[in-house]
Amino acid sequence: MRRPRIDLHTHSTASDGTESPAQLVRTAAETGLDTIALTDHDSIGGWAEARAAGEREGVAVVPGAELSCVAGGISLHLLAYLFDPEAPALRAELERNRDARTPRAREMVRRLAAAGHPISWEDVTAQLGPGATVGRPHIADALVAAGVVPTRNAAFAHLLHADSPFHVGRYATDPADAVRMVRAAGGVTVFAHPAAVLRGRTVPFDVIAELADAGLDGIEVDHRDHDADARTRLRAFAASRGLLVTGASDYHGDGRENRLGEHTTDPDVFAELTARAERAAALS
Numbered sequence: 485m486r487r488p489r490i491d492l493h494t495h496s497t498a499s500d501g502t503e504s505p506a507q508l509v510r511t512a513a514e515t516g517l518d519t520i521a522l523t524d525h526d527s528i529g530g531w532a533e534a535r536a537a538g539e540r541e542g543v544a545v546v547p548g549a550e551l552s553c554v555a556g557g558i559s560l561h562l563l564a565y566l567f568d569p570e571a572p573a574l575r576a577e578l579e580r581n582r583d584a585r586t587p588r589a590r591e592m593v594r595r596l597a598a599a600g601h602p603i604s605w606e607d608v609t610a611q612l613g614p615g616a617t618v619g620r621p622h623i624a625d626a627l628v629a630a631g632v633v634p635t636r637n638a639a640f641a642h643l644l645h646a647d648s649p650f651h652v653g654r655y656a657t658d659p660a661d662a663v664r665m666v667r668a669a670g671g672v673t674v675f676a677h678p679a680a681v682l683r684g685r686t687v688p689f690d691v692i693a694e695l696a697d698a699g700l701d702g703i704e705v706d707h708r709d710h711d712a713d714a715r716t717r718l719r720a721f722a723a724s725r726g727l728l729v730t731g732a733s734d735y736h737g738d739g740r741e742n743r744l745g746e747h748t749t750d751p752d753v754f755a756e757l758t759a760r761a762e763r764a765a766a767l768s
């Protein structure tokens with residue numbers, strides 16, 4: 485039998501992807517994927533539509549989210565899967581992260597406009613999908629629409645980069661708390677692109693080790709932001725700490741070059757994640 489193709493990191497218009505949840509699932513079917521996880525930033529807003537589309541298209545949809553976290557002033561992303569969306573603590577925390585996004589994005593727009601880059605808050609909201617969590621990619625889209633930069637990538641290179649004077653920080657969850665909250669909600673966690681150095685500072689491995697002690701299940705190794713050397717080091721680290729290793733595309737539709745299914749997760753690893761979530765749910 486053909487090995488199932490599993491992509492555990494994708495974004496829809498419920499955050500900063502450019503395809504609706506249903507379109508994303510259709511793209512997955514066209515790409516020949518068997519399973520995708522929908523992991524919008526701090527949001528579960530796309531779950532229902534993606535699940536319904538998955539039933540029509542014959543694609544298994546894993547419910548998930550990519551949680552914004554910060555540790556020692558360094559931002560990081562935690563993929564969470566298969567958790568109960570009604571679990572009160574986690575639900576409140578997702579909301580808290582979403583609520584922090586709007587004032588922060590508004591302040592970034594204010595700084596950009598004050599420096600002569602002609603965009604307004606309305607230009608940014610015009611770029612948001614229904615119910616979307618706002619982020620820098622939407623500011624990038626507004627800058628592209630205003631003719632300031634040619635692409636999202638160009639906007640991130642300078643104006644929106646973490647080191648830019650226009651960049652503003654915001655509240656994000658403590659990652660060890662996030663790991664415990666997701667576990668308590670019957671889910672599992674995987675550290676997203678832990679060595680994506682081009683995006684800004686990354687946390688040292690001893691922070692990941694502390695998260696492993698808190699119950700982190702795995703780390704995302706096969707991701708386009710990791711070069712061969714980073715993958716080798718991450719694999720060795722995962723082996724030393726007993727962490728599962730995943731691979732995924734981090735697809736954002738046309739918003740980034742990442743192609744759906746460009747990296748995938750071993751079916752045995754996915755089965756282990758699912759089994760752990762079942763055990764966590766039974767205890768929660």
Ligand code: AMP
Nearest residue numbers: 618619620621636637640641683739740
């Ligand atoms: P935010 O959460 O508002 O700080 O925005 C971060 C998001 O921007 C990440 O989730 C990425 O998906 C996206 N991003 C980061 N770098 C780039 C880039 N070079 N081009 C397009 N999107 C990017």
Ligand code: ZN
Nearest residue numbers: 495500525736
């Ligand atoms: Zn994103």
Ligand code: FE
Nearest residue numbers: 550561676677
């Ligand atoms: Fe991410």
Ligand code: FE
Nearest residue numbers: 493495550734
């Ligand atoms: Fe992502």
